[in-house]
Amino acid sequence: MNRQALVGEIRRKQSFLCVGLDTDPGKLPAHLKGKKDGVLEFNRCIIDATKAYCVAYKINTAFYEAMGSKGWEIMEATLDHIPDEHFAIADAKRGDIGNTSHQYARAFFKTLSFDAITVAPYMGADSVMPFLEYENKWTIVLGLTSNPGAHDFELQRAGEELLYEKVLRTVSGWGNPGNLMFVIGATRGEEFENVRKLIPEHFLLVPGVGAQGGSLQEIASRAMNSDAGLLVNASRAILFADSGENFAKAAETVAQQYQSEMAAFLLH
Amino acid sequence: MNRQALVGEIRRKQSFLCVGLDTDPGKLPAHLKGKKDGVLEFNRCIIDATKAYCVAYKINTAFYEAMGSKGWEIMEATLDHIPDEHFAIADAKRGDIGNTSHQYARAFFKTLSFDAITVAPYMGADSVMPFLEYENKWTIVLGLTSNPGAHDFELQRAGEELLYEKVLRTVSGWGNPGNLMFVIGATRGEEFENVRKLIPEHFLLVPGVGAQGGSLQEIASRAMNSDAGLLVNASRAILFADSGENFAKAAETVAQQYQSEMAAFLLH
Numbered sequence: 001m002n003r004q005a006l007v008g009e010i011r012r013k014q015s016f017l018c019v020g021l022d023t024d025p026g027k028l029p030a031h032l033k034g035k036k037d038g039v040l041e042f043n044r045c046i047i048d049a050t051k052a053y054c055v056a057y058k059i060n061t062a063f064y065e066a067m068g069s070k071g072w073e074i075m076e077a078t079l080d081h082i083p084d085e086h087f088a089i090a091d092a093k094r095g096d097i098g099n100t101s102h103q104y105a106r107a108f109f110k111t112l113s114f115d116a117i118t119v120a121p122y123m124g125a126d127s128v129m130p131f132l133e134y135e136n137k138w139t140i141v142l143g144l145t146s147n148p149g150a151h152d153f154e155l156q157r158a159g160e161e162l163l164y165e166k167v168l169r170t171v172s173g174w175g176n177p178g179n180l181m182f183v184i185g186a187t188r189g190e191e192f193e194n195v196r197k198l199i200p201e202h203f204l205l206v207p208g209v210g211a212q213g214g215s216l217q218e219i220a221s222r223a224m225n226s227d228a229g230l231l232v233n234a235s236r237a238i239l240f241a242d243s244g245e246n247f248a249k250a251a252e253t254v255a256q257q258y259q260s261e262m263a264a265f266l267l268h
Numbered sequence: 269m270n271r272q273a274l275v276g277e278i279r280r281k282q283s284f285l286c287v288g289l290d291t292d293p294g295k296l297p298a299h300l301k302g303k304k305d306g307v308l309e310f311n312r313c314i315i316d317a318t319k320a321y322c323v324a325y326k327i328n329t330a331f332y333e334a335m336g337s338k339g340w341e342i343m344e345a346t347l348d349h350i351p352d353e354h355f356a357i358a359d360a361k362r363g364d365i366g367n368t369s370h371q372y373a374r375a376f377f378k379t380l381s382f383d384a385i386t387v388a389p390y391m392g393a394d395s396v397m398p399f400l401e402y403e404n405k406w407t408i409v410l411g412l413t414s415n416p417g418a419h420d421f422e423l424q425r426a427g428e429e430l431l432y433e434k435v436l437r438t439v440s441g442w443g444n445p446g447n448l449m450f451v452i453g454a455t456r457g458e459e460f461e462n463v464r465k466l467i468p469e470h471f472l473l474v475p476g477v478g479a480q481g482g483s484l485q486e487i488a489s490r491a492m493n494s495d496a497g498l499l500v501n502a503s504r505a506i507l508f509a510d511s512g513e514n515f516a517k518a519a520e521t522v523a524q525q526y527q528s529e530m531a532a533f534l535l536h
Contacts, residue, residue, distance in 0.1 A: 022368070062364060062371035068379045069340035076337055095388065096330060096361050097415040100290070103330035111336045120363065120388045122410055124417020142390055147365040149392020152438060157427045170420055 001087055001115045002136050003178045006203075007227045009055045009085055014263035016228050017255060018056035018089065018205070020235030021046065021078060022063050027240055029247050039067070042247075043078040046239060049252040053259035056087035056231050058205075059114075079112055087231070089140065089205070090114040098126035109134045116140050118183060118205070121167050125174055132175045139180055140205050141171050143195065146185025168198045177201040181231075184223070189215055192222035200225060206232045216258070220265035228266065234258060269355050269383045270404050271446045274471075275495045277323045277353055282531035284496050285523065286324035286357065286473070288503030289314065289346060290331050295508055297515050307335070310515070311346040314507060317520040321527035324355040324499050326473075327382075347380055355499070357408065357473070358382040366394035377402045384408050386451060386473070389435050393442055400443045407448055408473050409439050411463065414453025436466045445469040449499075452491070457483055460490035468493060474500045484526070488533035496534065502526060 010016050023039050032038035047057065059078060064071035082088050094104040094117060101119075108117045109131075116138035119128055131139040144154055144164040154164040161169070168182060181203040184195050195204065206219055209232055216232065224230055234254070242250030278284050291307050300306035315325065327346060332339035350356050362372040362385060369387075376385045377399075384406035387396055399407040412422055412432040422432040429437070436450060449471040452463055463472070474487055477500055484500065492498055502522070510518030 024371075060364075060368060060371075062362070062368045062375065065340075065375035066371045066379055068375070069337050069344055071375075072333075072337040072340040091364075093362065093364050093388070094330070096328075096359075097413065097417075100328060100330045103292075103328075103334045107330065107333035107336070107339075111334055120361070120390050122388050122390045122421060123413050123415060124420030124422070126415050126417040128417075145365065145391050147391060147394050149365075149394040149396075152392030153390060153426075153431070153435065154392070156434065158421075158431065159425045163421070163426065163431070166424065167421065 003227070006055070006087055009087070010228045010266070013053070013055055013259070014266050015053055015055055015259040016230045016232055016262055016266075017054040017258045018058050018087075018231045018233040019046065019050050019054045019238055019255065020058045020060060020091070020207070020233045021239070022060040022235040023239065024063060025067065027243075029244050031245055037074075040074050040077050043074075044081050045248040046251050047078075047081050049248040050238065050255040051083055051086065053252070053255040054086070056089060057082050058089040058091045058233055058235075060235070061090060061092040076112060079114065087116065088114045090117040093118050093120050093142065095120040095123055095127045097123065098130055101127050101130040105131045105134060109137045116181070118142065121171055128171060128174055132179055137179070139175060141167070141180065141182055143168050143182035143184050144191060145183060146207055150185065165194070165198060168195065172199050172202065177203070181205055183207065189218040189222060192219065196223055196225070201227075201229070203227075203229050203231060206230060209234055209237075216261055216265075220262070224265060232258075232262070271471075271495070274323070274355055277355070278496045278534070281321070281323055281527070282534050283321055283323055283527040284498045284500055284530055284534075285322040285526045286326050286355075286499045286501040287314065287318050287322045287506055287523065288326045288328060288359070288475070288501045289507070290328040290503040291507065292331060293335065295511075297512050299513055305342075308342050308345050311342075312349050313516040314519050315346075315349050315351075317516040318506065318523040319351055319354065321520070321523040322354070324357060325350050326357040326359045326501055326503075328503070329358060329360040344380060347382065355384065356382045358385040361386050361388050361410065363388040363391055363395040365391065366398055369395050369398040373399045373402060377405045384449070386410065389439055396439065396442055400447055405447070407443060409435070409448065409450055411436050411450040411452050412459060413451060414475055418453065433462070433466060436463065440467050440470065445471070449473055451475065457486035457490060460487060464491055464493070469495075469497070471495075471497050471499060474498060477502055477505075484529055484533075488530070492533060500526075500530070
């Protein structure tokens with residue numbers, strides 16, 4: 001999916017919501033827990049219930065790999081169920097030497113048909129570039145993450161700047177706002193303006209709203225650009241909005257609430 | 269596998285060789301290329317031919333994921349074929365927020381029974397700690413890698429030191445030499461002494477000898493400690509030593525040459 005199509009979907013749906021499919025088999029509703037294909041059935045119901053209110057889905061590969069090759073099959077079948085007009089992200093945090101990153105790019109862009117993959121920047125240019133070679137595919141590089149560990153390296157000094165600033169400044173030169181996004185954590189509202197000085201045009205994938213509670217106002221007011229420029233993810237707040245048989249309806253209600261909040265910001 | 273057992277195997281076999289199973293289906297010998305289970309048959313032959321000369325195998329997950337869920341099955345079957353006395357490494361470069369890293373640890377230590385996994389440090393402590401919670405399992409954190417991209421961040425200033433030095437110094441406090449190793453690239457012989465000042469006791473996983481040619485002398489003389497403290501990997505130099513039907517015999521010969529070189533260093 002190219003940028004024009006993504007921005008078009010955001011305008012049409014008045015939403016920049018990404019639904020994160022971090023499906024923990026241990027948290028399924030009782031009637032699906034332990035059932036063969038319970039995770040897949042759950043994912044399909046969540047997708048059907050939320051697709052009118054979101055523009056993207058994000059599959060967290062860890063939750064599927066924890067189930068072994070069967071989990072990888074569930075991931076493939078889940079991806080197949082995501083409608084074409086939705087932006088499909090493999091939240092995989094991959095990255096290795098060039099030769100190996102080429103194989104990861106092949107895995108997620110060719111063998112599977114994700115639109116985007118998250119990539120870790122530590123190993124530098126040749127670990128990121130192979131993902132950028134695919135037309136109409138996106139590389140989403142870790143910038144500033146929302147976890148406590150961000151203080152260990154990302155927020156440490158790196159010469160005249162902080163490490164995450166160096167990463168944004170350096171990596172943005174390897175691609176363009178049409179094939180490169182950055183992960184920017186939502187718990188650091190005060191950093192969004194700083195991020196926008198460094199990368200005004202790029203889309204930001206913002207994890208971490210929802211379970212932690214609404215900083216959507218802060219994100220939208222500080223980080224939105226003329227193309228919206230944001231994909232805001234919610235996972236557990238939507239997936240596990242209700243722990244019983246009513247989970248899909250509850251997920252729909254929460255997704256609709258997010259969409260409605262987002263629509264108000266898109267009008268500005 | 270605990271440290272005592274690993275060091276015992278190194279002494280018994282007089283080898284600190286790790287064979288990297290970066291099996292590219294496009295590079296299989298003609299009689300296996302395109303054949304159903306060709307990759308698995310190739311891996312089994314390589315393992316059978318080299319197991320007397322190495323102490324570890326390293327499965328590069330990217331090459332298997334490029335084949336989709338079928339590839340994940342081949343990875344599982346390959347791991348099953350690695351003898352118990354060999355140290356089995358998932359070269360997966362994973363790492364995410366704590367909740368997700370727990371799932372990756374489960375995937376590679378519980379669902380699959382690898383002894384170790386490679387992990388990227390960018391996201392900090394809570395992205396690494398979940399892997400360290402498993403008894404007799406190892407976390408191998410990226411320190412200084414051998415690719416050109418190492419110059420982009422790893423070798424840049426980070427306060428009073430270089431970023432990779434900060435990573436070694438910081439991460440070594442999260443575990444101990446019995447559950448934590450570091451990836452240190454072999455193309456930078458001059459850095460090994462510096463690394464040993466920071467982490468004298470930890471094992472180092474050294475990729476990148478072989479195809480690039482022998483710096484084994486330099487690595488052993490600068491980075492060996494009293495427990496050997498090294499796992500030196502060779503992938504393509506062994507896997508593709510011969511491109512025809514004779515590949516396993518050729519792999520055995522190359523592995524034996526490495527072992528014999530290594531034995532000489534272990535005698536010192």
